[in-house]
Amino acid sequence: MNLTLKIWRQKNAKAKGSFVTYKLEGASQEMSFLEMLDYLNTTLIKKGEDPVAFEHDCREGICGTCSLYINGRAHGQDSMSATCELRMSRYKDGDTIVIEPWRAKAFPVIKDLIVDRLAFEKILEAGGFISANAGAAPEANSIPVPREHADKAFDAASCIGCGACVSACKNASAQLFIASKVSQLALLPQGRAEAKSRARNMIAKADELGFGSCTNTGACEVECPKGISLAHIARLNREFLKATL
Amino acid sequence: MNKLNTKIPDGPVAEKWTKHKNKIRLVNAANKTKLDIIVVGTGLAGASAASSLGELGYNVKAFCFQDSPRRAHSVAAQGGINAAKNYKNDGDSIDRLFYDIMKGGDFRAREAFVYRSAEVSNFVIDQLTAAGVPFAREYSGYLDNRSFGGVQVSRTFYAKGATGQQCLLGAYSGLIRQMSLGKVTLYSRRDMLDVVIIDGKARGIITRNLVTGEIERHSAHAVVLATGGYGTIYYLSTLAVGSNASAAWAAHKKGAFFSNPSFVQIHPTSLPQLNDYQAKLTLMSESLRNDGRIWVPKQKGEKRHPNEIPEEERDYYLERMYPAYGNLAPRDISSRAAKERCDAGYGVGKTGMSVYLDFKDSIAKKGKKVIESKYGNLFELYEKITGENPYEEPMRIYPAGHYTMGGLWVDYNLMTSIDGLYSIGESNFSDHGANRLGAGSLMQCGSDGYFVLPVTIGDYLADDIKTGKIPTNHAAFEEAEKHARDKIIKLLSVNGKQTVTSFHKRLGKIMWDYCGMVRNEEGLKKALKLLSELKEEFWKDVKVPGTMDELNQELEKAVKVADFFELARLMCQDALNRKESCGAHFRDESQTPNGEAQRIDEEYSYIATWEYTGEDKDHNLHKEPLEFECVKPKARSY
Ligand code: SF4
Numbered sequence A: 001m002n003l004t005l006k007i008w009r010q011k012n013a014k015a016k017g018s019f020v021t022y023k024l025e026g027a028s029q030e031m032s033f034l035e036m037l038d039y040l041n042t043t044l045i046k047k048g049e050d051p052v053a054f055e056h057d058c059r060e061g062i063c064g065t066c067s068l069y070i071n072g073r074a075h076g077q078d079s080m081s082a083t084c085e086l087r088m089s090r091y092k093d094g095d096t097i098v099i100e101p102w103r104a105k106a107f108p109v110i111k112d113l114i115v116d117r118l119a120f121e122k123i124l125e126a127g128g129f130i131s132a133n134a135g136a137a138p139e140a141n142s143i144p145v146p147r148e149h150a151d152k153a154f155d156a157a158s159c160i161g162c163g164a165c166v167s168a169c170k171n172a173s174a175q176l177f178i179a180s181k182v183s184q185l186a187l188l189p190q191g192r193a194e195a196k197s198r199a200r201n202m203i204a205k206a207d208e209l210g211f212g213s214c215t216n217t218g219a220c221e222v223e224c225p226k227g228i229s230l231a232h233i234a235r236l237n238r239e240f241l242k243a244t245l
Numbered sequence B: 001m002n003k004l005n006t007k008i009p010d011g012p013v014a015e016k017w018t019k020h021k022n023k024i025r026l027v028n029a030a031n032k033t034k035l036d037i038i039v040v041g042t043g044l045a046g047a048s049a050a051s052s053l054g055e056l057g058y059n060v061k062a063f064c065f066q067d068s069p070r071r072a073h074s075v076a077a078q079g080g081i082n083a084a085k086n087y088k089n090d091g092d093s094i095d096r097l098f099y100d101i102m103k104g105g106d107f108r109a110r111e112a113f114v115y116r117s118a119e120v121s122n123f124v125i126d127q128l129t130a131a132g133v134p135f136a137r138e139y140s141g142y143l144d145n146r147s148f149g150g151v152q153v154s155r156t157f158y159a160k161g162a163t164g165q166q167c168l169l170g171a172y173s174g175l176i177r178q179m180s181l182g183k184v185t186l187y188s189r190r191d192m193l194d195v196v197i198i199d200g201k202a203r204g205i206i207t208r209n210l211v212t213g214e215i216e217r218h219s220a221h222a223v224v225l226a227t228g229g230y231g232t233i234y235y236l237s238t239l240a241v242g243s244n245a246s247a248a249w250a251a252h253k254k255g256a257f258f259s260n261p262s263f264v265q266i267h268p269t270s271l272p273q274l275n276d277y278q279a280k281l282t283l284m285s286e287s288l289r290n291d292g293r294i295w296v297p298k299q300k301g302e303k304r305h306p307n308e309i310p311e312e313e314r315d316y317y318l319e320r321m322y323p324a325y326g327n328l329a330p331r332d333i334s335s336r337a338a339k340e341r342c343d344a345g346y347g348v349g350k351t352g353m354s355v356y357l358d359f360k361d362s363i364a365k366k367g368k369k370v371i372e373s374k375y376g377n378l379f380e381l382y383e384k385i386t387g388e389n390p391y392e393e394p395m396r397i398y399p400a401g402h403y404t405m406g407g408l409w410v411d412y413n414l415m416t417s418i419d420g421l422y423s424i425g426e427s428n429f430s431d432h433g434a435n436r437l438g439a440g441s442l443m444q445c446g447s448d449g450y451f452v453l454p455v456t457i458g459d460y461l462a463d464d465i466k467t468g469k470i471p472t473n474h475a476a477f478e479e480a481e482k483h484a485r486d487k488i489i490k491l492l493s494v495n496g497k498q499t500v501t502s503f504h505k506r507l508g509k510i511m512w513d514y515c516g517m518v519r520n521e522e523g524l525k526k527a528l529k530l531l532s533e534l535k536e537e538f539w540k541d542v543k544v545p546g547t548m549d550e551l552n553q554e555l556e557k558a559v560k561v562a563d564f565f566e567l568a569r570l571m572c573q574d575a576l577n578r579k580e581s582c583g584a585h586f587r588d589e590s591q592t593p594n595g596e597a598q599r600i601d602e603e604y605s606y607i608a609t610w611e612y613t614g615e616d617k618d619h620n621l622h623k624e625p626l627e628f629e630c631v632k633p634k635a636r637s638y
């Protein structure tokens, strides 16, 4: 199949970027979306042009490295999937595909389609952990966790830290990301001891880093490749309230 | 100095670790703050080590090539993590877990190491649970287990199909905490290019900042490599695309011995290659074999749709060849059988390099609902990738390179043959012998990182409390930096016509064909020749665009592929040397009459440890005899 690709090119963090249009011939519906970009890059290298920089690693939807804004959708049109899981069978011959990096003040572009997501690490540093030193842990079965809570905690914990929620949000809020961690740890008895400070500190940190505030538009939930639900934001808000009371 | 002193303590295997811990030297809390440790790699092993060392008071610098430690490839482990908790009261114990790992490794691992990781395994589960890992629970609220990897007990802890992700995120959260406390400094987006040796001791590393391209020097009193496996040498494997051998290989060239490099585990149920641009193979959980039947057509070059092929024209070859195990035959046996059928011309799919995994009978017997509840997400994944619906037609699968048991040689303290250089997790060779037991890799990573290394490293660092900061202007840093820079300049200056990836694919194919699932003398010799020709072509005709002073992904790949050429040569040399079959290493020449691996204990009951002697030269072999005090090597029978 032949495609027209409009891709954001930007030499480095300081350079001014712009869209460049490529005509790609000979792509196949059997390719994954990222394999299609690999293919584009092969053709560019052969022509002596600079290949398009984009991030990826596991290519199976679990590491959270891939991050593309495709035709106006974070991770493309498919729900519950990351960019690396997107297949070219979803496109047809002659399609035009616009490919951009995540757009958010807190995620500056490093090159082409690669952004810097270090801000997520900073948010976690503000409290996204349980302070348990190696060696101090009690026997694992000494604290039973109701199965329902464990399952919910797992759902929250399945966040891959990709940043799609931020990129999809008109406020560039990190609320779903924060909620996934706060909710996971709030649901587990091990995490209760630090629950108060956790929610408060993580939200304060996100504000400081330039993430916007949450106005409950729900765009994050739609684009999240792991289906992290807004219910976790509700739990985050409850934890936050408890912390400020 | 005897570089291969294993330092395994005397005494009964069950008492060694306790005895050792009680005897080795420690560094007191105040002195720890004067000592710097570099940890390269932030998977489960690296992250748990870095955070535990930080908790103890050391100053830790953690490095990863990803943008965040959370993306390290441990994230992709699916099945679970073993521990000898005996929560099911089904007779499990440390001894039994120990025995299962030894047996799974086909009696090619050191007893003392395996026993220790089995012994420590229970604490790993406690630790990860305390860190908030949402392991699966029973209705009682207690932890659930499942049986995994063909063992008789239920000892595998899991978090749906994402155990690796959850364990890694647990360790990562500990790392994050130490970062917030200033005990760990994170250097992400860094490739390690070399290790720096001063007066025979590892004292730092050279890295490339992948964003700015800057070549940097980092010093420390000790260096820990937790850099994972090298299955990506096959190009197509189940590994993350960025996994590589370069850090371990750089250490090897500086004097760290490499053991059993050719021991690679092949996973039997991966999705087959679909097109020439494919960058990786997706693993399908092995649990599918519980309900799926594996077959190929009886007719060579069969062109009919599988649903049109009548029952009597199908060859359920695993059931035919291994009636006792059928479709659940062990990983290596079912992998080889698939290859054998495909090589003989019975393979299916466009490329003829896949076999059917059919759920028709299970669906008819148990109902679609039951199958859906067990495998629904896997079926969806399969359909998403292939566009075929496994409820309606059989899946297609093929084996893929998965886990490397080989790696850097280490002693009982997890120190390599370079003083002060350690290797943990998949990057060392220590715990899995010739084949790894399912759910054993996370267990080893957690054991090494949380509980073994943080203790043993003190024995070495006790001598360094008066050393003071290691300066980075020493001639050894100078030299290592220059060496790293020269290699990059050389790669950029070839300016040929072929892409790095095209070379990687060809290299991978040679390795897959001749040093993959089945090896023989003729093939390995041929591979050595092909490899040296291809390497020459690479250095004459590779095209690496761009410069070194910028984010340059092609350059990153080129550095890794250049190292793979050298490692590939060693893998073939190792496979050639070991004329027996054992575990995942199958030599055509050494098989039983019914085609199973034939160990030759009298000749090969040793660890093959290789010393680097110079580029394109044969390595020196050191044989470390394996001594068995507790287990008796037995032949496998299926
Ligand atoms: S909440 Fe969802 S979209 Fe946001 S970072 Fe996590 S996985 Fe990505």
Ligand code: FES
Pocket (backbone or CB within 6 Å): A055, A056, A057, A058, A059, A060, A061, A062, A063, A064, A065, A066, A082, A083, A084, A085, A160
């Ligand atoms: S590359 Fe790992 S989630 Fe997409």
